[in-house]
Structures are given as C-alpha cells and as structure tokens.
Amino acid sequence: MKIGILQTGHAPEELKPASGNYDEMFRALLAGHGFSFETYPVLDGVFPDTAEAADGWLITGSKFGAYEDHDWIPPLEDLIRQIHARKMPLVGICFGHQIIAQALGGKVVKYDGGWSVGHTEYRLHGAPVQLNAWHQDQVVDKPAEARVIGQSDFCANAFLAYGDHIWTAQPHPEFQNAFVYGLLRTRGKGVVPDAQLQAASETLDRATDSTQIANEIADFFKKVRTR
Known part of the structure; x- marks a missing residue:
C-alpha cells in the first residue's frame, strides 16, 4: 500500500541530523507495516497530479x-476535499488535523488558552494515552460530519474521525522525546512561556504511547473499505 505524505512543514535544520524531517519521522513511525511512501512537500508547491x-x-x-x-x-x-469525496483513507496530525477540519467546514483559531507542550495525557476511545503535544492552534468548531474520538482537558477536539476514511489527531505520535526537547530549545523560547517550557522539559523522561497510535494508524490505512 502506497502512502502519500503531504508535507506541510520542515523540522528545524539543527534537529534534522538526529531526528530527520517531518516526513521521515512518519516513515519511521509506520515502519514495519508494509507501506511504501512518497513525499509531496506541498508547502514548497509540490503536489500530486x-x-x-x-x-x-x-x-x-x-x-x-x-x-x-x-x-x-x-x-x-x-485536494483534501477530493480525497474525502473519493472516501480514500486520510490521516492528519497537528496541522494536518486542523487543515482537514478547516477544509471540511470546521474552524481553527489561535487558542486564547495558550499552548499545550510536551508530554500530555489524552483519552482516546475512552482510554488514557500519553503523547507529546506542540500546539497553540486548535479546532474549536468541528465539521458537522466529524465525531470526537479523543480529547484532553486542554483540547476538546483532539482526535476526530469522519466516516471510516478520515482519522486525525492534534498530538504528535511521530515526535520522540528528544525531538521535543530540541523544539523547546529552538522554537519554544520567546514563544511559549518560560515556565511552561521548564515544566515540559521535566516530563520528557516519560514513555509515550506512540507505538499504540502507530498501530492504530496502520490498521486504519489497511482497513477494507467499499467506496
């Protein structure tokens, strides 16, 4: 199964040698599930035909x-609306989660409640999961057809599903703790409050449930669907 990665951002240059770029993180996250990948850096104007x-x-x-x-x-x-109309499987993470919601009628804003950064507990399908977060923007109004499958105390629409063909998440299962620590140093200072950066840095020795989410994403892609 070929997965097209629509890349909408780049990792900080100083973190790429250790962690890779954003598309490479997803290749690593989903390794071992039998997928092939092709990256389309859409932020640089490169789109699939x-x-x-x-x-x-x-x-x-x-x-x-x-x-x-x-x-x-x-x-x-x-493109999101074309994929949706064809009922092709589509996954969105963080910005991906937000742009899918916006494209399908939801609302995304810079949340006045501030940031969620570092190790964060969510409830997904009613059970707790621990994942790394890095966001201020949120989906505040979900599209009418979306259903909430997970949330945190800070983010009410943290995981959304649309039918059986779109699955999106606000947190980052692809972000390992070392990469988040790098973000605290490279992109956090002067943007995220210092006290929050310090608190987040103290959580980065904790394990996350990234493998569980990787398995859920892989199963989602492989699910047999009829269009």
Whole structure:
C-alpha cells in the first residue's frame, strides 16, 4: 500500500541530523507495516497530479497556521476535499488535523488558552494515552460530519474521525522525546512561556504511547473499505 505524505512543514535544520524531517519521522513511525511512501512537500508547491496518486494520504504538522494566507493552503484544501469525496483513507496530525477540519467546514483559531507542550495525557476511545503535544492552534468548531474520538482537558477536539476514511489527531505520535526537547530549545523560547517550557522539559523522561497510535494508524490505512 502506497502512502502519500503531504508535507506541510520542515523540522528545524539543527534537529534534522538526529531526528530527520517531518516526513521521515512518519516513515519511521509506520515502519514495519508494509507501506511504501512518497513525499509531496506541498508547502514548497509540490503536489500530486491527482488524489489517486497514492492509496492513502497523511498530512504532517507545520509551524504555519491553517488560517494563514499561503499560496499552498487553498490547493491543499481542494485536494483534501477530493480525497474525502473519493472516501480514500486520510490521516492528519497537528496541522494536518486542523487543515482537514478547516477544509471540511470546521474552524481553527489561535487558542486564547495558550499552548499545550510536551508530554500530555489524552483519552482516546475512552482510554488514557500519553503523547507529546506542540500546539497553540486548535479546532474549536468541528465539521458537522466529524465525531470526537479523543480529547484532553486542554483540547476538546483532539482526535476526530469522519466516516471510516478520515482519522486525525492534534498530538504528535511521530515526535520522540528528544525531538521535543530540541523544539523547546529552538522554537519554544520567546514563544511559549518560560515556565511552561521548564515544566515540559521535566516530563520528557516519560514513555509515550506512540507505538499504540502507530498501530492504530496502520490498521486504519489497511482497513477494507467499499467506496
């Protein structure tokens, strides 16, 4: 099964040697499940010719806001709607979660409640999961067809599903603790409150449930569907 990775952001240059770029993190997360991958750096204007160019799609995180004025956002929203109309499997993580919601009628804002950073507890399908977060933007109004399958105390729409063909998550199962520590140093200072950065740094010795989420994403992609 070929997964097309729609890359909407780049990791900080100084962190790439150890952690890889965002598409590489997802390749590592989903390794061993029998997928092949092709990356389309849409933020650089590189798009697939058609929604049928892959069997399933994954949209990465980004430092940009879904509501910002960038040339690549409208065509990405058009592609999302094409994938949705074909009922092809689509996964969105962080920015991907947000842009899918926005493209399908939801609302994304810079949340006035601040940031969620570092090790965070969510409830997914009613059970606790621990994942790394890095976001201020949130989906505050979900699309009418979306259903909430997971949340945290900070983020009410943290995991959304649309039918049986779209699965999205606000947290980052692809972010290992070492990468988040790097983000605290490279992108956090002067943006995230210092006290929150310090508190987040003290949680990065804790294990996450990234493997569980990787298995859920893999099962989601492989699910037999009739269009």
